[in-house]
Amino acid sequence: MFWHKKEPPVSLLYKNEQSRIIADSIAVIVVLLMAIGTVFVFSASMNIGQEINFQKFYDYPGLRQIMFFPLACLIMYLFSCIDFQRYSLDKGWLKNPVVYLLLISIILLILILIQRFFEIFPKDGFIPYRNKHYRWLQIPLGSFSISFQPSELAKWMTVFFIAALVDKFGDDIKLFWKRFVPICLMIGLVMGLIIVEDFGTAALISLIAFLMLIMAGVKLWHILSPIPLAGIAFYYAIVSSQTRINRITAFIHLDKWQDKLNYQPNQSLIAIGSGGLLGKGLGQGISKYGHLPEDHTDFIFSIIGEELGFAGNTAVILLFIAFVILGIFVIIRCKDPFGRLLAGGIILTIAMQAALNIGVVTVVLPTKGIPLPFVSAGGTSMLLTAAAVGVLINIAKYSQSAPKRQKQSSE
Amino acid sequence: MLLILVIAFVGLIVRCFCLQYFKNDHYTEICLNQLSYQQWQPQRGPIFDTRLRLLAASNRVQNIFADSHLIGDIENIKEASIQLSSVMDVGAHIICSEILDSKNPRYTKLFEDAALEQCQAAQKIRGVAVQTDYRRTYPMGSLMAHIVGFTSKDNHGLEGIELKFDEELRGTDSKNVFFADVRRRPIRLKEQNGILNDGVGIILTVDATIQQFVREELTKQYKEFEAESAMAIVANPKTGEILAMVSVPDYDPNNPLGTDPNNLRNRLVTDQFEPGSMIKPIVTAIALEKGAIRKDETIYCENGDYFGKSFGRINEYKNHRFGNLKIREILIKSSNIGMAKMGQKMGQETLYEGLKKFGFGELTGIELPGEVEGLLRPLSMWSGYSVTRIPYGYEINVTSMQMLRAYCILANGGRLVRPYLVKAVIDNKGEIVQMKRPMPPVGYIIKPEVAKWLINDALVGVVNERNDGGTGWRAKLDKWQVFGKTGTANIAKVGQKGYEDNSNIASFVAGAPAKDPAIVVLVSIRRPNGKLGKGDSGGAVASPVAGRIIERTLTYMGLAPTEKPKQVVAKKK
Numbered sequence: 004m005f006w007h008k009k010e011p012p013v014s015l016l017y018k019n020e021q022s023r024i025i026a027d028s029i030a031v032i033v034v035l036l037m038a039i040g041t042v043f044v045f046s047a048s049m050n051i052g053q054e055i056n057f058q059k060f061y062d063y064p065g066l067r068q069i070m071f072f073p074l075a076c077l078i079m080y081l082f083s084c085i086d087f088q089r090y091s092l093d094k095g096w097l098k099n100p101v102v103y104l105l106l107i108s109i110i111l112l113i114l115i116l117i118q119r120f121f122e123i124f125p126k127d128g129f130i131p132y133r134n135k136h137y138r139w140l141q142i143p144l145g146s147f148s149i150s151f152q153p154s155e156l157a158k159w160m161t162v163f164f165i166a167a168l169v170d171k172f173g174d175d176i177k178l179f180w181k182r183f184v185p186i187c188l189m190i191g192l193v194m195g196l197i198i199v200e201d202f203g204t205a206a207l208i209s210l211i212a213f214l215m216l217i218m219a220g221v222k223l224w225h226i227l228s229p230i231p232l233a234g235i236a237f238y239y240a241i242v243s244s245q246t247r248i249n250r251i252t253a254f255i256h257l258d259k260w261q262d263k264l265n266y267q268p269n270q271s272l273i274a275i276g277s278g279g280l281l282g283k284g285l286g287q288g289i290s291k292y293g294h295l296p297e298d299h300t301d302f303i304f305s306i307i308g309e310e311l312g313f314a315g316n317t318a319v320i321l322l323f324i325a326f327v328i329l330g331i332f333v334i335i336r337c338k339d340p341f342g343r344l345l346a347g348g349i350i351l352t353i354a355m356q357a358a359l360n361i362g363v364v365t366v367v368l369p370t371k372g373i374p375l376p377f378v379s380a381g382g383t384s385m386l387l388t389a390a391a392v393g394v395l396i397n398i399a400k401y402s403q404s405a406p407k408r409q410k411q412s413s414e
Numbered sequence: 415m416l417l418i419l420v421i422a423f424v425g426l427i428v429r430c431f432c433l434q435y436f437k438n439d440h441y442t443e444i445c446l447n448q449l450s451y452q453q454w455q456p457q458r459g460p461i462f463d464t465r466l467r468l469l470a471a472s473n474r475v476q477n478i479f480a481d482s483h484l485i486g487d488i489e490n491i492k493e494a495s496i497q498l499s500s501v502m503d504v505g506a507h508i509i510c511s512e513i514l515d516s517k518n519p520r521y522t523k524l525f526e527d528a529a530l531e532q533c534q535a536a537q538k539i540r541g542v543a544v545q546t547d548y549r550r551t552y553p554m555g556s557l558m559a560h561i562v563g564f565t566s567k568d569n570h571g572l573e574g575i576e577l578k579f580d581e582e583l584r585g586t587d588s589k590n591v592f593f594a595d596v597r598r599r600p601i602r603l604k605e606q607n608g609i610l611n612d613g614v615g616i617i618l619t620v621d622a623t624i625q626q627f628v629r630e631e632l633t634k635q636y637k638e639f640e641a642e643s644a645m646a647i648v649a650n651p652k653t654g655e656i657l658a659m660v661s662v663p664d665y666d667p668n669n670p671l672g673t674d675p676n677n678l679r680n681r682l683v684t685d686q687f688e689p690g691s692m693i694k695p696i697v698t699a700i701a702l703e704k705g706a707i708r709k710d711e712t713i714y715c716e717n718g719d720y721f722g723k724s725f726g727r728i729n730e731y732k733n734h735r736f737g738n739l740k741i742r743e744i745l746i747k748s749s750n751i752g753m754a755k756m757g758q759k760m761g762q763e764t765l766y767e768g769l770k771k772f773g774f775g776e777l778t779g780i781e782l783p784g785e786v787e788g789l790l791r792p793l794s795m796w797s798g799y800s801v802t803r804i805p806y807g808y809e810i811n812v813t814s815m816q817m818l819r820a821y822c823i824l825a826n827g828g829r830l831v832r833p834y835l836v837k838a839v840i841d842n843k844g845e846i847v848q849m850k851r852p853m854p855p856v857g858y859i860i861k862p863e864v865a866k867w868l869i870n871d872a873l874v875g876v877v878n879e880r881n882d883g884g885t886g887w888r889a890k891l892d893k894w895q896v897f898g899k900t901g902t903a904n905i906a907k908v909g910q911k912g913y914e915d916n917s918n919i920a921s922f923v924a925g926a927p928a929k930d931p932a933i934v935v936l937v938s939i940r941r942p943n944g945k946l947g948k949g950d951s952g953g954a955v956a957s958p959v960a961g962r963i964i965e966r967t968l969t970y971m972g973l974a975p976t977e978k979p980k981q982v983v984a985k986k987k
Contacts, residue, residue: 276433276441289445293596313434317427324423331416347416354419361426365433 025332026083026399032326033079033377033392037072037385039319040303040378044068047291047299047306048380064299064380071382075389082393083400090163090394091341092171101167105160105193111140111153112196119200136200152383154197154204159387161193161208162215162348169219170341176221183225186216202240202247203371209233211355215348254369267302268366270295275308275316275365282312299380301372304364319378323357326350333399342398349391456585457548457842458569459613461562461576463622464655464837469558470576470667472548472569472613478502478525478536482513484596485541494539498524501535552667554622557629560680561620561659561782561835564667572670573678575616575836577783582839585613614847615840619655624648627966628658632937635959636662639942639950645681646937646959647818648967651825651925654833654852656780657933657967682814683778683785687940689817690807690903691731691748691885691952692921695868696820697756697805698745699828700768702868703860706760709867712738713752720751724798728754731902731951734883742872747883748900754802762801766793769810771859772820779852780815781835788812807903818936821923824873825931828865830855873897874928877957885953889924889961893975894968897931898924898960900952905941917941922956926964927976933967935960 048065090101117123118130119137131141131150140151165186172182190212198205216226241247253264274290277283288309291298298306307315330350337343353376360375362368374381376388433441458472478498485494491513492506499506502525509524516522526549528536533544550565552558563574571580588610593601628646636644648658661681665673679685701707718735720728728751730736736749744752757765769775775790789811791800803809815833822831832852839848874897880887885900901921904913921938925931937956944950 272433273441273445275430276437277445279434279438279442289593289595289601292594292601308430308434313430316430316434320423320427320430324420327416327420327423334416350416351419354416354423358419358422358426362422365426365429367426367429 022336022400025329025336026396029326029329029333029392029396029399030079030083032322032329033389034076036319036322036326036377037075037389039307039322040375040380040385041068041072042285043303043306043310043378044299044380046286046288046310047303049286049291067382068380068385071385075385078386079389079393079396082390083396085393085397087342087345087394087397087401090167090345092167099167101160101163104156105164108153108157108160109193109196112157112193115140115153116196116199138200149382152381154201155383155387157193157197158204158208158211158352159391161190161212162352162391163345164189165212165215165219166341166345166348169216169344176219177225179222179225183216183221187229198240202244203373206237207352207355207359207373211348211352214351215344218347219344250369250371254366257366267296268363268370271302271305271364272366274302274305278309278312278315280313282308282310282315285310297372301360301374301379302364303379304361304375307378308364320361323354327354329399330354330395333395337398339398342401346395346398349395352391353388454588454590454610455548455569456587456610457612458550458565459583459585459615459842461583462615462617463558463620463625464618464657465621465623466617467622468553469562469618469620469622470550470552472550475527475547475549476530476533477523477545477547478528478533479543479545480513480516480522480524481541481543482516482519482522483541484520485513488514490540494541497539498536498542501532501539502528555668556664556666557622557625558620559664559667560661560682561618562667563783564670573667574680574782575618578781579616579836583613583616586611612842615842615844616836617838617840619650619657619835619837620659621657623970624967625658625660627970628963629660629662631959631962631966632660632939633662635955636939639939639946639948639955641939641943641955642941643681644937644939645814646935646963647682647814648933648935648963649818649822649833651822651831651931651934654819654822654831655837656833656835659835679784680782683780683782684813686786686788686811686813687919688808688810688903688906689812690901690919690921691750692817692899692901692903692923693807693810693812693820694745694748694753694805695824695873695899696769696772697753697765698741698872699824699860699864699868700765700772701756701760702741702864704760704764704768706764707741707756709741709871712740713744713755715739715744715749715751715755718751720754725754725802726799728802742875743882745868745872745899746875746879746885748876748885750806753805757801757805762793762796765801765804766790766796769804772823774810774812774816774820776816778813778815778819778833780833785815786813788816807901814936814938817921817923818934821925821934821936823859824865824868825925825934826865827862828858828860829862830857830859869897869925869931870928873899876900877924885951886922886924886957888953889922889957889964891926891961891965894926894964894973895928895976896924896926896961896964897928898922898957900957901938902951902953916944916950918950920950920952920955922952922960924957924960924964926968927973929976932971932973933964935963935967937963 045065045068048063090099092099096102115130115137130137131139138152138154140153142149142151168186169176176182190209194205194209197208213226241251249264257265257268270290274288274295288306290309291306295302295305304316307319327350330346333346334343337346356373356376359368360373363371363373374384377385460468461470463469482491485491492510495506495510495513498509512524513522536542537544552562561574563571563576565571565576569584571577571583576583586608589607591604593604595601628648632644632646643662645661647656649656659682663677665677670678702709715736717737718730718733730750731748736747739747739749739752769790775788777785777787800809819831819833823829832855834850834852836850838846838850841847874895876884876886877890877896877898878884886898889896889898903919905917905919907914919938919940920942923936925934937960939955942950942955948954
């Protein structure tokens with residue numbers, strides 16, 4: 004199977020008006036979401052009696068987010084200018100940045116695991132111990148330091164890599180031993196590295212990978228056969244950790260332990276519920292003053308609910324719905340299988356995270372630390388997501404009604 | 415697949431709508447309960463005696479409390495308890511269990527009235543904080559218990575002046591509702607209810623020193639005669655100021671819990687009784703005033719057995735047999751028959767009107783809670799007996815306060831007197847906001863000559879003329895001329911007809927100096943034990959107390975002796 008190659012390099016001109024509208028709409032939606040996020044992270048990071056020392060502005064999530072917002076827009080624009088074909092494996096393995104980045108993230112993950120088990124670096128140094136987990140890399144840069152979550156990078160690289168790999172294999176994907184199993188092993192490797200310290204992200208990655216494989220057209224029985232295995236692994240992962248058992252028991256009995264285990268979901272419900280239809284007004288919320296933990300990261304949606312009420316929450320959800328629907332248009336209009344799969348993966352990752360996060364915050368799902376894409380504070384996640392959306396916009400721009408590159412029939 | 419996600423999103427919108435529309439009230443309520451409000455308590459106003467000695471004050475105290483939610487899990491609580499135990503000098507296990515067993519996990523009061531160093535040390539521990547509160551203390555203890563009263567723990571007056579002037583003393587608190595963060599620091603004002611105003615101070619007319627004399631003397635007698643209860647009151651007859659007011663048994667207002675509720679009330683205003691002979695001078699005053707009798711008239715006292723169809727049989731106390739008695743002799747010898755005849759002479763309307771004017775059957779208006787008005791039946795309910803019984807103190811119920819007022823009127827030359835207890839109200843800078851002295855009442859109840867004659871002739875005789883049957887000779891003093899009248903009244907059986915045997919209320923009401931009375935004293939001792947062989951009459955039990963109270967009080971007041979100036983010191987002055 005070959006791609007029809009070497010058409011004149013795709014110019015920066017839009018092929019048609021519709022593509023342009025879709026691409027722009029996606030950009031507008033994402034910028035809007037990031038703007039909402041920045042405002043609310045700033046609002047939620049308010050604290051009493053806090054004096055802001057601008058020399059250390061990087062220490063304040065609200066200010067940091069204000070800095071990341073334009074940066075994320077810039078990155079989104081840059082990535083939208085890079086031809087998405089670069090990420091495919093057409094030109095061979097070694098010319099593809101995805102491969103290198105995946106390798107880097109795997110190495111970083113291994114480093115973190117080494118630190119977890121052997122403590123080779125000094126505490127609070129390169130790999131700090133935060134919130135009872137080793138999930139971060141800390142790179143000192145002068146007076147402040149940039150924190151970075153390798154698992155985020157690994158997540159996106161997995162999505163890109165699966166798309167590229169599946170595209171490379173083409174119809175061969177239907178071969179079980181030669182194609183399907185290696186992909187599964189690769190996913191398993193990444194997952195295994197992450198799952199030790201970050202169960203949620205690992206589960207999310209595997210779920211996305213699973214759904215992408217289905218989209219790619221893997222034979223159903225291939226997919227279904229490892230499911231019992233995965234199920235058993237999932238079960239043991241939960242049972243092996245007291246925290247996870249507690250969280251699930253707490254979720255079942257929401258009315259109990261309201262000041263201990265269920266404190267956070269309960270506070271989240273209070274924040275959202277007390278907001279009412281129109282909210283208490285921007286900046287007028289109370290929960291952010293220490294009542295609701297993780298208010299500016301995972302539980303930012305509650306703060307939006309408290310301050311802007313049902314209107315604010317609906318607006319955010321509608322933006323995500325619009326994002327998904329536009330994404331579906333992109334997939335439909337894109338005639339390139341790689342682009343289609345990649346777009347699907349990106350939209351799936353973002354929408355899935357959004358749905359899970361909102362589900363957790365509204366206590367439809369048990370508590371799990373998944374940030375709300377674009378909105379929650381967090382540099383790594385925001386920049387990487389923005390980059391992914393940049394890629395999606397690029398795909399949208401060049402998806403045409405007429406196929407750009409005809410697939411040649413293979414022998 | 416992505417469409418499923420869209421459906422999930424729509425589902426989440428529905429979920430949000432449920433939370434924010436249908437359950438909005440529920441969560442708003444929780445939000446308010448949980449998150450807000452701070453309240454500032456005003457400082458309760460102090461109470462002073464007439465010389466500005468402190469009778470009651472609210473002191474600022476620091477209480478240490480723990481918020482187990484902020485401390486953290488059990489391990490943290492254990493750790494905090496260990497730290498606290500060194501601060502508070504209490505076992506760590508006690509603190510720990512107190513925190514864990516607390517009904518309100520966010521507030522466990524651990525220590526009251528902590529010292530400054532303790533507060534500073536405690537505040538360093540996470541989840542432990544210091545709270546300012548006020549604690550009411552009564553430096554004079556039980557001395558002023560029945561006047562001042564006491565408060566509940568939450569700053570509400572329950573008895574005495576504390577109850578009567580509760581609103582003024584309490585001040586106004588400001589219940590400012592704040593949005594607060596998780597460490598209870600206020601974020602911003604939600605609503606403001608009221609402005610914080612400390613309570614005003616109250617200055618009483620009572621003098622703690624006189625109160626001390628009175629209490630000492632009364633308690634001595636009360637114990638000696640094994641009485642059920644005893645009360646005494648000292649007033650200035652010219653102004654109506656109450657100088658002392660004691661009721662025993664009493665209680666400690668610093669710790670009123672567990673006191674017999676009977677001892678909490680101020681018997682001087684809440685208990686009514688048949689006054690017996692004490693009322694005789696008042697009735698005589700009415701009779702003289704209305705011209706029913708003359709001062710020099712003689713009344714035949716029937717040799718101690720007066721009988722008539724309409725009024726039954728009347729005997730004298732201790733079955734004395736008196737013949738012809740002058741009016742003053744009737745009072746000195748305390749003849750019941752003489753009084754009954756006096757009543758008959760003036761008729762029931764005059765008697766009723768007169769007693770009304772003297773304030774019987776009405777509240778005196780003293781600033782104490784629970785005052786009763788006694789019982790003076792309306793004329794329509796009077797029987798044939800009434801007009802003969804009331805003149806010597808039966809068929810009428812009075813309170814000690816009413817009796818005292820009546821005698822103050824006599825001592826004040828027949829002018830109306832209104833007793834009062836609160837002299838002034840001061841603000842928290844110590845400046846007088848309001849003088850509470852009631853307007854001097856206008857008008858004479860009886861003519862000054864009648865009053866003067868009664869005091870200086872009849873009632874002085876009660877004290878002076880021991881050999882002539884004067885019942886109050888034990889109250890006689892060297893330095894000042896005392897006037898007085900005894901009263902020994904039987905106690906009516908509860909729920910039955912007739913009177914109890916061998917139990918009575920022994921009273922003595924007196925004043926001095928007779929020429930220009932400076933004080934009037936009433937002493938009343940209920941159920942003195944007559945079996946002790948020391949007597950149980952007003953003369954035997956109550957009059958010595960009254961005498962000693964007058965002596966000590968007038969000495970304290972620095973009043974120059976008016977009688978028999980034997981002493982050199984007094985002469986020099």
